[in-house]
Amino acid sequence: MNIALIGASGFIGSALRNEALSRGHRVTALVGRPERLEPAAGLTVLGTDVLDVERLAPQLAGHDAVISAFSGHAQDDVRGYHNRGTAAIVAATKQAGVPRLLVVGGAGSLEVAPGLQLVDTPEFPAQWKDTALAGRDVLESLRAEPSLDWTFFSPAALIAPGERTGRFRIGGEQLLVDERGDSKISVEDYAVAMIDELENSAHSRRRFSIAY
Template sequence: MNITLIGASGFIGSALLAEALSRGHHVTALVQNPDKLAPHAGLKAVAVDVLDTPRLAAQLAGHEAVVSAFSGHAQQDVREYYGCGIDSIIQAVKQAGVKRLLVVGGAGSLEVAPGVQAVDTPEFPAQWKGSALGARDTLEKLRKEQELDWTLLSPAAMIAPGERTGRFRIGGDQLMTDAEGQSRISVQDYAVAMIDELERPAHSRKRFSVAY
């Protein structure tokens, strides 16, 4: 499949890139600094500012799907920057005529009790609140979207480097925990779940989640 990956050099984006390339997909990686990516036969790396909607649309055109691992973690106002970036991405995908958009979401908007999302609890870490709220804003925007065939994948509460096991649970809007009460997933298995969805769509116009 011929896809575009936005944010391919980031924490989750790099795992998505590795997984997609390992399965033989052709990936156009849109990043701030292409030099960060190692050469690969299936990879084309392009420097793009996500906020430059016309240029972004030009790079997206002709692809079968767009996978967004965009994040504003490095910015001072994470929520504001993330929102502007996602708005630009959505508009660029439409302008490019690409129908499928897969988005890396957050765990903060998952429910920990009926009607209670993790980001709204007192225990939620303050340093991640901006990005969690931005990711929740994105989910709300996508749920109102009428044109695109979108999917958003939320990770477990803890996502970190680990093994690629290919063994995990798929859920919906609730935070999943394991037998020890922990909510976790490796970034490698998160990537497996996302590329599985790319290849075999099962959550059109929905958010789904992944955890051990």
């Protein structure tokens, strides 16, 4: 497949890029600083500005799918920047006529009890709260999207570098935990599941989640 990957040099974006290329997909990496990426077979690197729909849309045109690993972690207004950027990505994807958008989401909007989301628990880390709230905003906006074929993929509560095992559980709206109550996934296995979803489209217009 011909994939446009936004945020391809970031923590999760890099894992997605490597997984997609390893499966023989063609990847257009859309990044703010293209000099960060080394050349690779099947990889095209383009500098972009996700807030500029008129610049981004032509860069997305002709692809089979867009994967957004966009985040606002480095910004002062994390939530606002993330929401504006994702809205621009949605608009550009539609303007470009790309049929599918897959979004890297967060775990904060997953339920830990009926009616209680992880981000609303007292122990949720303050440093990640705006990022989690932005992820929830994005999910709500996608659910209101009338026409785009979207998928929102939430990781476990802890996502970190590790092994590519290919062995994990897939869930829906609830936070998945193991027998010890931990919720973990490696970024490598998250990438496996995202590219599986790209190839098989099992969660059209809905959210899914992952954990060991």
